[in-house]
Amino acid sequence: MSLVKAKKHLGQHFLTDKGIANRIVESLVNTEKYNQVLEVGPGMGILSDFLLQREDLQTYLIDIDTESFHFLNEKYPQLGDRLINGDFLKLDFDAIFPDKFAIIGNFPYNISSQILFKILDNRHKVVEMVGMFQKEVAQRCAAPAGNKEYGILSVFLQAYYKIEYLFTVKPGTFNPPPKVHSAVIRLTRNEVETLDCDEKLFWRVVKAGFNQRRKTLRNAVSAVMPKDKMDNHIYFEKRAEQLTVDDFVKLTQHVSALMQQE
Template sequence: MSVKAKKHLGQHFLTDKNIAEKIVKSLHHTGQYNTVLEVGPGMGILSDFLLKETAYETYLVDVDTESYLFLKNKYPHLEDRLINGDFLALNFEKLFPGKLAVIGNFPYNISSQILFKILGHRDQVAEVVGMFQKEVAERCAEKPGSKEYGILSVFLQAYYKVEYLFTVKAGVFNPPPKVLSAVIRLTRNETNMLDCDEKLFWQVVKAGFNQRRKTLRNALSAVISKEQMGDDPLLDLRAERLSVEDFVRLTNLVKRYQLSVTSDSNRP
């Protein structure tokens, strides 16, 4: 019995056991968590190593009912730790009371959504090891100054150490994807809260990169009027040149500008 890969789910099943073992062994086992959640296990090539070589409480979640039934037959002992559902809709607080790691050969068609889901639960997710399309993996790990550096790079690197581990060729998948793949590792850093208004930080980063060819003075005009921006040199740069720390400083500048506008408007 096997599971047929479904195009609409973005399924490309890994077939190389050596790579599967390498992915599982890329977990740091930092001691911060005792639960591992695998996303999109398919026929269980990663799961075999997770269940055999780690002492963690392992959960598997797959939206594909065919995969779920295959895995239910293969791992009957998992019982309610095998979930037939959408990772993006999981209630982390209800299912996983403590910290956890997330691992998987992630469906490429929702890889960015998966990462934003993880960011939304960054206080729970201590580590991530995952297979992505190579371009997405590079974007996650990219440093300031390149065209690949973007919104996802900044948000992930604000809360995680991001490491590009290795590249994976198309021939080790069934069916082979039309792109190269890569494995990255995210390790939660010590930042509990950014030193700025975090909601505004997200707005500033998005505004900067949504018009990345413009300087930040022009790109941020939707957040604060150019007349109120002042002359900080950061404003004369493009978003791709700024580090996480620069964006934090820029967010604090914008906040001060906003507060000064509010203060001026309240004067009699």
């Protein structure tokens, strides 16, 4: 089999270190909650090799790259329909996975946020995710309140997942090497089914807060509700990065109550 050529427009950087690949696969640890895993962007299968050795998991692969798909089809003929040539962002999870499942991958950096929001949108199904991201994105996902990296993505993900920054990966372990360091994180679904507030309003409040993160929430949240409806609640005097997920839930409850007043 001829090797697959990495394609810049797909953001492909193939991992070459088998030790790191094994470490990523071994980071799938919550298998009492699922027995199926979907690998996104397997490339030439360095993660897949280790995934397919795990007897506790039924592995699915999806790659948008037709060249990779044909390479993998020849390498893993036993997969059959579990090898998918398609766009992960357009994949209908419910059509393939009747139960909860996990996601793993060395993700293309140019669609990192879209991948994470796809997982968020399917949080009822995706109970664990182990993935390689650009280091800055990984730090942003895992950042606690008060950290300069803490932002919209941090709050939304941490509302529904426990996030662990597992380890950093140097550029030289990829072909071609990216210009930045990478990092592996793990998302583990928490017990929150729905937030204790209007979730659509929660998203609006969080986005408004971080869209003007240097301003107090009194100024930032004015994009959601008029200032003249705000009271002297302490949250309005803080900046978005100072609020935890629970704080944002309470702020959303308060904003909702104020908006309903005559």
